[in-house]
Amino acid sequence: MRFRQAIWDEPLLFEKPSNEVASPKPGVVPPNLERKALDLPNLPEWEVVRHYTRLSQMTFGIDSGFYPLGSCTMKFNPKVHEELAALPEVRLAHPYQDVSTVQGSLQILYELQTILARIGGMDAVTLQPAAGAQGEFTGLLIARAYLKEKGDGARDEVLLPDTAHGTNFASAGMLGFKVVEVPSRDGQVDLAALEAAAGERTLALMLTNPNTLGIFESRVEDIARIVHDAGGLLYYDGANFNAILGKTNPGRMGFDMLHFNLHKTFTTPHGGGGPGVGPVGVKSFLEPYLPVPAVVFDGTRYSLDYDRPKSIGKVRAWYGNFGLLVRAYAYILSQGSDGLRWVTERAVLNANYLKMRLDEHLESPYPGLRKHEFVASGARLKERGLRTVDLAKRLMDYGFHPPTVYFPHLIDEAFMPEPTETESKETLDAFADAVAAILQEDPEIVRTAPHNTAAKRVDEVLAAREPILSWRMWRKRKGA
Amino acid sequence: MLRALGLASVDELFADLPLDIRVDGLPLPVGLPEPEVVERVTSILAKNRVGRDLPTFLGAGLYNHFVPASVRAIASRSEFYSSYTPYQAELSQGILQTLFEYQSMICELTGMDAANTSMYDASTALGEAALMAARITGKREIVLPRALHWERHQVLENYGLGPGLRYRDVPYDREDGTIDLAALKEAVGPDNAAVYVETPNFFGRFERIEEIREIAPSVLIVGVNPLSLAVTRPPGDFGADIVIGEGQGLGNAVAFGGPLLGVFACREEHVRRMPGRVIGMTRDAEGRRAFCMTMQSREQHIRREKAMSNICTNETLLAVASAAYVSVLGANGLRRVASENIERARALAGRIAKVGGFHAPAFTGAHFNEFVVRSEVSYEHVHRSLLARGVHGGLSLESHFPELGHAALFATTETHRPADYDRLVAALESVP
Numbered sequence: 001m002r003f004r005q006a007i008w009d010e011p012l013l014f015e016k017p018s019n020e021v022a023s024p025k026p027g028v029v030p031p032n033l034e035r036k037a038l039d040l041p042n043l044p045e046w047e048v049v050r051h052y053t054r055l056s057q058m059t060f061g062i063d064s065g066f067y068p069l070g071s072c073t074m075k076f077n078p079k080v081h082e083e084l085a086a087l088p089e090v091r092l093a094h095p096y097q098d099v100s101t102v103q104g105s106l107q108i109l110y111e112l113q114t115i116l117a118r119i120g121g122m123d124a125v126t127l128q129p130a131a132g133a134q135g136e137f138t139g140l141l142i143a144r145a146y147l148k149e150k151g152d153g154a155r156d157e158v159l160l161p162d163t164a165h166g167t168n169f170a171s172a173g174m175l176g177f178k179v180v181e182v183p184s185r186d187g188q189v190d191l192a193a194l195e196a197a198a199g200e201r202t203l204a205l206m207l208t209n210p211n212t213l214g215i216f217e218s219r220v221e222d223i224a225r226i227v228h229d230a231g232g233l234l235y236y237d238g239a240n241f242n243a244i245l246g247k248t249n250p251g252r253m254g255f256d257m258l259h260f261n262l263h264k265t266f267t268t269p270h271g272g273g274g275p276g277v278g279p280v281g282v283k284s285f286l287e288p289y290l291p292v293p294a295v296v297f298d299g300t301r302y303s304l305d306y307d308r309p310k311s312i313g314k315v316r317a318w319y320g321n322f323g324l325l326v327r328a329y330a331y332i333l334s335q336g337s338d339g340l341r342w343v344t345e346r347a348v349l350n351a352n353y354l355k356m357r358l359d360e361h362l363e364s365p366y367p368g369l370r371k372h373e374f375v376a377s378g379a380r381l382k383e384r385g386l387r388t389v390d391l392a393k394r395l396m397d398y399g400f401h402p403p404t405v406y407f408p409h410l411i412d413e414a415f416m417p418e419p420t421e422t423e424s425k426e427t428l429d430a431f432a433d434a435v436a437a438i439l440q441e442d443p444e445i446v447r448t449a450p451h452n453t454a455a456k457r458v459d460e461v462l463a464a465r466e467p468i469l470s471w472r473m474w475r476k477r478k479g480a
Numbered sequence: 481m482l483r484a485l486g487l488a489s490v491d492e493l494f495a496d497l498p499l500d501i502r503v504d505g506l507p508l509p510v511g512l513p514e515p516e517v518v519e520r521v522t523s524i525l526a527k528n529r530v531g532r533d534l535p536t537f538l539g540a541g542l543y544n545h546f547v548p549a550s551v552r553a554i555a556s557r558s559e560f561y562s563s564y565t566p567y568q569a570e571l572s573q574g575i576l577q578t579l580f581e582y583q584s585m586i587c588e589l590t591g592m593d594a595a596n597t598s599m600y601d602a603s604t605a606l607g608e609a610a611l612m613a614a615r616i617t618g619k620r621e622i623v624l625p626r627a628l629h630w631e632r633h634q635v636l637e638n639y640g641l642g643p644g645l646r647y648r649d650v651p652y653d654r655e656d657g658t659i660d661l662a663a664l665k666e667a668v669g670p671d672n673a674a675v676y677v678e679t680p681n682f683f684g685r686f687e688r689i690e691e692i693r694e695i696a697p698s699v700l701i702v703g704v705n706p707l708s709l710a711v712t713r714p715p716g717d718f719g720a721d722i723v724i725g726e727g728q729g730l731g732n733a734v735a736f737g738g739p740l741l742g743v744f745a746c747r748e749e750h751v752r753r754m755p756g757r758v759i760g761m762t763r764d765a766e767g768r769r770a771f772c773m774t775m776q777s778r779e780q781h782i783r784r785e786k787a788m789s790n791i792c793t794n795e796t797l798l799a800v801a802s803a804a805y806v807s808v809l810g811a812n813g814l815r816r817v818a819s820e821n822i823e824r825a826r827a828l829a830g831r832i833a834k835v836g837g838f839h840a841p842a843f844t845g846a847h848f849n850e851f852v853v854r855s856e857v858s859y860e861h862v863h864r865s866l867l868a869r870g871v872h873g874g875l876s877l878e879s880h881f882p883e884l885g886h887a888a889l890f891a892t893t894e895t896h897r898p899a900d901y902d903r904l905v906a907a908l909e910s911v912p
Contacts, residue, residue: 005571010577012577012580012581012584013581013807014581014584018810018811019810019812021811021812021815022811022812022815024710024711024815024818024819025711025815025816025819028711028819028822028823029711029712029819029822029846030686030846033686033712033713033846034711034712034713035709035710035711035712035713035714038588038710038811038814038815039588039811040585040588040589040806040810040811040814041806041807041810041811042810042811042812043807043810045548045550045808048550048554048804048807048808049550049553049554049808051807052554052557052578052804052807053554053557054574055573055574055575055577055578056554056557056559056560056574056575057559057574058572058573058574058577059557059559059560059563059566059571059572059573059574059575060559060563060568060571060572061558061559061560061561061562061563062558062562062563063558063559063562064559064562067563067564069564069567072564074564077558077561077562080514080517080518082556082561083518084518084521084522086552087522087525088530088531089525089526089528089530090525090733090735090736091733091734091735092530092531092544092733092734093528093530093734093735093736094536094538094542094544094734094736094737094872095542095734095736095737096538096540096875097529097534097536097538097872098863098867098872100867101528101529101534101867101872102527102528102529102736103527103528104524104525104526104527104528105525105528105736107524107527108521108524108525115508118506118507118508119506119508121503130600130601130604130738130739130795131600131791131792131793131794132792132793133780133790133791133792133793134600134604134790134791136790137638137790141638141641144641166779166780166781166782166784166787166792167780167781167790167792169780169784169785169787170780170783170784170785170787170789170790171790172785173642173784173785173786173787173790174611174639174642174787174789174790175641175642176641176642176643176644179784179785216496216497218496218497218498220498220501221498221500221501245506246503246504246505246506247494247497247502247503248497248501248502248503249503252500252501252502252503253501254501261793263793269561269562269797270561270562270563270564270565270793271560271561271795271796271797271798271800272560272561272563272564272565272566272575272579272796272797272800273564273565273566273597273757273793273794273796273797274598274739274793274794274795274796274797275600275738275739275793275794275795275796275797275798276793312638313634313635313637313638314603314631314634314635314638315604315635315638316600316601316603316604316635316738316740317541317601317602317603317629317631317632317635317737317740318631318736318737318738318740319736319737319738320737320738321738321739321740322735322736322737322738322739323733323735323736323738323739324738324739326521326525329521330517330521332508333511333512333517333520333521334511334512334513334514334517335511336508336509336510336511336512337505337506337507337508337509337510337511338510338511339510339511340506340508341505341506345490345493348493348494349481349482349485349490349493350481352485352493353481353484353485356484356485368496369493369495369496392568393568393570396568396570396571401568401571402568404567407781425481448765450570450571453570453571453573454570454571454573454574455569455570455573455764455768455770456570456764456765456766456768457570457764457765458569458570458762458763458764458765458770458771458772459762459763459764459765459770460569460762460772460773460774462762462763463760463761463762463772463774464760464774464775464776464777467594467751467758467760467774467775468760468761468762469580469583469587469593469594469595469751469758469759469760469761469774470580470583470584470586470587470588470593470594470595471581471584471587471588472584472587472588472593473587473593473594473748474761476593
């Protein structure tokens with residue numbers, strides 16, 4: 001496939017010839033507070049629109065092409081969601097409005113939390129957390145509060161498999177817990193190592209299933225038993241939920257709590273890096289600890305309940321990323337039970353098909369089925385003086401966003417595609433053909449890739465060594 | 481595809497799931513076609529009362545400002561909204577440059593050197609700033625204004641659990657509503673990690689950052705409304721170390737409280753202890769200017785449990801919209817909007833003050849776009865009475881600030897029509 005990304009020599013807005021900046025209107029701000037200089041762009045509207053249109057053309061989204069970023073679930077974002085989220089009833093409602101005037105918003109929150117609880121096999125859900133990592137933070141706060149209340153507050157260790165997402169480690173670290181890493185064996189949690197690690201200090205185990213290798217942890221019931229026997233709780237990291245809709249759920253697997261990543265599984269867009277949404281679901285014994293307020297319904301009226309004495313309090317202001325919750329709600333309505341089941345079946349079929357196609361060219365550790373994603377290794381590229389990063393960069397020249405690379409860490413030169421359900425066989429074949437073609441190319445072309453993007457290989461080392469993080473710092477640096 | 485895999489059915493793809501944990505489908509209705517989804521969602525949302533139907537004078541950190549159509553058009557470019565974290569710089573130069581410009585605008589507004597691409601909202605930005613101050617100083621005590629949004633306080637308490645942060649609240653001057661400087665002096669002890677103040681503060685009053693800087697012995701964190709900084713001197717002029725704030729008002733919707741935009745900026749000397757994603761300027765292999773995510777060794781995917789924060793997915797698209805908003809309005813447009821907000825709040829307070837039984841503003845001195853109103857009767861009663869007349873008053877302060885008596889926080893912006901003010905004043909006049 002031929003691909004050329006747009007290339008514009010687009011200066012910073014600050015560098016464009018700007019109209020003069022006027023002083024603030026006199027007499028409005030007291031003289032001791034009044035600001036004189038304000039070095040911000042001051043341009044005609046059309047210049048600004050053209051600037052950002054050009055910058056958007058030097059950006060690659062799902063709508064541009066295949067984006068198999070592993071563990072990120074880059075699926076199509078239906079356009080109707082954007083229209084619904086732009087309704088004035090969504091945009092203009094203030095969270096402190098009297099509940100009688102926001103019954104529509106509250107109904108959506110209530111219905112969505114009820115639906116998510118069912119999907120997760122949980123009893124109650126909070127929609128408050130702003131992203132998956134904040135869901136983890138919330139879950140650990142809940143575990144901490146529950147165990148403290150039970151008189152078991154000395155527990156301070158979080159067990160994490162070596163395949164876990166980086167956020168799991170960071171969420172535990174942020175709360176001052178000690179991380180105990182549990183090794184895997186043949187691509188799954190090593191039960192003997194888990195037995196040895198679990199004990200009276202265990203607060204919780206955090207696990208994603210399927211794990212980040214795309215392998216289903218088939219001994220998950222044993223994992224749950226070991227952690228529960230040790231007195232700890234089980235937390236399900238929902239980043240990989242796209243693999244299990246309608247097939248199993250975390251409640252059935254024995255988890256006590258979980259988070260969903262609605263921007264992944266339920267396709268509220270990724271927004272260039274966010275916003276996300278990370279609702280947390282719990283079994284009934286943990287419900288009293290959920291953040292305030294709870295959204296409740298008495299059969300006629302929706303309201304907000306702050307009277308939850310055991311609650312952990314709040315993890316962010318107000319009730320959650322409502323604009324995204326509306327999109328997730330619409331997605332679930334339009335998919336329904338049949339559609340969501342298809343989502344998982346097709347996502348898993350696509351991943352296994354793509355793996356089979358790539359197996360001809362790249363090594364994939366561990367035999368057997370995968371779920372929604374898989375990890376191959378680019379180790380053999382080294383024979384030709386290349387690395388996974390080179391393959392990833394060269395894929396851009398074929399019009400593909402590269403998969404996640406160098407994660408999970410236990411696979412050398414990891415290359416981790418997650419195709420999702422919204423891709424055709426033709427796209428998967430084209431991607432596999434591109435990988436095959438690249439492996440036959442002159443290594444020099446691959447090592448110096450990409451060639452068809454707005455920038456050539458970017459020097460990230462220089463960026464980190466001499467940070468220039470703003471127009472101010474850049475001007476200072478130039479002046480020096 | 482199944483045939484190519486040597487499988488007879490889709491079920492075989494799930495053969496590795498143990499039988500006892502399987503479920504047969506989801507307990508949900510079947511999917512609806514798009515027109516029915518639109519009908520259902522819009523009919524639920526129609527129960528909300530917003531805009532002309534119910535003029536609203538709520539603020540408390542979130543403000544309905546007018547957002548030019550160009551801003552939404554830019555943030556709706558699907559290359560932006562359907563992409564993700566720009567891990568692959570070469571393919572993502574456009575959004576990287578946009579975020580570098582966002583960081584640059586935040587730096588210019590706040591007077592700081594560096595900014596990250598976002599925190600979840602102002603409350604988590606405060607939590608992260610307190611953790612950062614503890615990392616910088618190795619100390620644990622955070623001094624806070626008593627006049628602080630309670631939700632921010634609650635969020636901060638959860639963020640501070642890891643290192644065991646402690647808090648001291650400093651009262652406000654009962655006359656002018658700003659932090660009591662004498663009490664602040666007493667509150668800063670040898671274990672002080674940071675002093676946090678807001679300007680405009682929770683009551684809409686501008687603080688004296690210069691004098692606060694002289695008292696604060698270690699890290700000074702200043703919370704701002706970035707819009708007000710178009711016309712007021714930035715915290716950087718007075719030696720603030722970290723500036724945080726709610727960026728929603730810069731081109732984003734109130735949206736029932738989310739998504740929001742946590743603004744986070746700091747001085748250059750602190751950048752390696754800053755949380756969150758940061759974009760830097762660099763060069764590509766041909767020596768041309770390029771942008772990339774940088775200092776990633778601070779972040780969770782590299783540093784894991786030693787990371788500065790667990791944040792990964794953030795609020796990037798709102799940062800894009802904010803960059804677009806600042807650009808479309810331009811320096812002069814921002815100044816016009818900021819000045820107009822000040823003038824409107826002053827005018828509205830003046831009108832309310834003329835209504836019998838109400839005192840506004842409750843505090844003396846300069847305000848931004850909100851102020852406290854005191855009433856002779858319970859504010860709950862006032863609130864019910866206003867609602868019955870089709871207008872939504874401010875936020876009751878009675879349970880969180882009982883010392884103010886019957887009081888509420890009223891905000892106004894350039895989106896209010898003259899008829900909205902008339903309706904509010906008429907409704908206040910007819911409170912029984």
